[in-house]
Amino acid sequence: MNRVKGKRILVTGASSGIGEGCAKLFASGGADLVLVARREGRLRRLKETLEREHGIDVRVFQLDVRDRDAVEDFGRTLEREIVAPDVLVNNAGLASGMGKFFEGDFDDWDRMIDTNVKGLLNVSRYVVPLMVKQNRGHIVNIGSIAGHIVYPGGNVYNATKYAVRALNQAMSLDLVGTNIRVSCIDPGATQTEFSVVRFHGDEEKAEDVYRGFKPLTGDDIAEAIYFVVNAPEHVNVLNLVIMPTAQRSPFVLHREED
Template sequence: MSRIALITGASSGIGKATAQAFAKSGIDLILCGRRKDRLRDLSEEFHHIKTTLLDFDVRDRKDTFKAIESLGSDWQNIDILVNNAGNAHGFDPVDAGDPDDWDAMLDSNVKGLLYVSKAVIPGMVRRGRGHIVNLSSIAGKETYANGTVYCASKAAVEALSAGMRLDLTQHGIKVTNIAPGAVETEFSMVRFKGDEARADKVYAGFDPLRAEDIADSILYAINAPPHVTIADITILAAAQAAATTVYRKG
C-alpha cells in the first residue's frame, strides 16, 4: 500500500523538489501551497501516483484546519508530514527591522508549522505511526547579524523538532529536523523583496546547494529502517563552512 505525504510550500523550491523525489518513490502526495496554478502544474507531472491539492496559507489557522479537514477518507491517513513552508523577509539590524517582516516570518516559520502539525498529528497518534520532517536552517543553529528574527524563527523550529520527538516517539512517530545551508531557490528573492541583483550576489562565486540536494536528504530520512530515526541533518554547500562563512572564487 502506497504511503501518503503532505508537503507544505510545495509550489516551488525545496517543497517542489521533495514532491518530485517522493513521486519517484511511489508516494502519493497532498500538495499544499498558496499558488494553486503551480501546484496544478506540478501534479500534472505525476502519472503513476495519486495527488490532491490544498490551497491555503499556513499563517491562517482557520484556513489551515479547514483545508486539512476537507481531505476525503482516501487521504486522511497521512504517513509523512513535511513542514517546508516558510520564508525570510528583510535583512536589517534588529533596531531597523520592519515588524511586518517579523510577523511574516514568525507566523509562517513557527506558527504555521504548528498549525499544520496540530491538524495532522492526532491521526498519526491514533494509528501509532508517522514521520514528521521539519525544515529548519543553519540559521537555526548559528545566529548571524541582520538576520536576528529569521534566525530566531528557525531556532524555534529546532526546539519544536526536539520537543516533538520527546512527545511523539512513544506513539511510534519519528521526527526529523533538516537544516540546510545556502540553497539557491526563491529564498533570497523573497528576502530582498524582488531585488534580483542583490539576491544573485548571495550565490555568486561558489556552487550553492540545490533544492534537489535537500529533497534527497528528506527521502533518505523517511526511507530509513523502522528501528532508525534520522533525528537531525545539517547540509552545507562544499564551499560553506558556517552560516556566513563561504569561500568564493575570485
Template sequence: MTTLPVVLVTGASSGIGRACVDAFLAQGARVIAAARRVDRLELLHDENPNTVLPVAMDVRDRAGVTAALAALPEAWNTIDILVNNAGLAAGRGPVHTDDPDNWDRMLDTNVRGLLNVSSCVLPRMVERGSGHVINIGSNAGREVYPGGTVYCATKAAVERITRGMRMDVLGSGVRISQVDPGMVQTEFSLVRFDGDSSAADAVYDGVTPLLPSDIAEVVTWIASRPPHVVIADVLVYPTDQAGSGKLARRKS
C-alpha cells in the same frame, strides 16, 4: 493491492518543497502538495494527475489549515509523512530598524505555520501508532548573523519544537526529524530581497550552492529508514560553506 504512502509537503510550489514532491513521487508515493500559489500546484497535478493532490493552503491561517486538511478525500486523509517545509526570511536590516511586519511574516510562517499544520496531522499519527514528521529548519537556527536576528530566532524555535515534539510522541511509534540546510539556491533570496533578482543572484556569486534536489534526497533518505530508526537531525552545507557568512567565494 498495496496503498501507496501519502506524503504532505507544505510550501510545495517551489524550491525545496517542490523538489521533495518530485523525490517522493519518484519513490512511488502519493503527495499532497500544499501551498498558496495554486496555479503552480495545478500544473504539478496536471503532470501527475493520479499521484498529486493540490491543496491551497496558507500555513499562517490556522482555521484555513484545519478546514483544508479536514476536507481531504478519504483516499488521501491518512498522512504517513509530513514535511513542514513552508518558510521564509523577510528583511535584512538590524532588528532596531527593521519593519515589524517582517517579524510577523516570519513568526507566523516559520513557527506558527509549522505548529498549525502539525497540530492537525500529529494526533492521527499518534492514534494509529505510526507516521513521520520532518521539519525543514536551517543552519541559521544554530547560529546568528547580522541582519538575521528574527529569522534565526524562528529557525531556532523550529529546532526546539522538533526536539520537544519528539519527546511528546515518545513511545507512540511516530518519528520526528529535522533537516537544516545551509545555502540552497531557491527563491529564498529573491523573497528576502523583495524581488530584486540582481541582489538575490549576488548571494551566490563565486559559490556553488546546494540544489533543492540535494535537500530532497536527504529528506527521502530519512523517511526511508526502517521504523526502529529515527534520524533526529541533519545539517547540510555546500562544500563552499562552513557557517552563516563563512563562504569560500572563487574570483571570476
C-alpha cells in the same frame, strides 16, 4: 531499498524550491502526494506532470499556513477524504528582509514568525493527531543552519529557525512511545526562490548571495529528506545539517574570485 512506494507524503510549500524538489523525488519513488502552498496554479501544473509521469495520486490544496481556520478545515478534509499522511514535511517558510533589528519592519517580523513558527505549529496541530490515531507517521521539519548560529541581519529569521529546532526536539519528546518519527533537516545556502523573497523581489541582490560558489539546490535537500524518510521504521534521524562544500558555517564561505 524503496520504502516510500505507496506512502502518502504531505509537503507544505510545495510550489517552489525544496518543497517542489521533495514532490518530484517522492513521486519518482512511487509515493502519493498532498501538496500545499498559496500559489495553486503552480501546484496544479506540478500535479498534472507528476501524475502523468509516475502514475501516482496527487492532491493539491491552496492554503496559507498562517490561516488557522483554513488549516483546521484542511485537517478535517484530510481526515474525511484521505487517509492520514504517512509523512508530513513542514517546509513552508521564508525570510523577509535582512536589516538590523532596531530598524526592523513589523510586517517582515509577522510574516516570518507567523509562517515559520505558528504556521508549522498550525499544520502540525491538525495533522499529527491523525498520525497519533494510527500510531504511525513521520514529521520532517525544515529548519536551517540559521537555527544553529546567528548571523548579522538574521535576527528574527534566526529566532524562528531556533524555534523550529526547539519544536523539533519537543515534538520528538512528546511523541515518545509512539511509532511516529521526528526529524529536522537544516540546510545551508540553497539556491531557490528563498533569497528573492528575502530581498522583496530584488533578483540581483538575490543572485549575489550565490556568487562564486556552487550552492545546494532544492533537489539536493530533497535527497536528504528522502534518505531520512526511507530509513527503516526503527531508525530516526533527529537532525541533519547540510551545507554546500564551499560553505562551512554562515560566516565561512569560499567564493572563487571573478
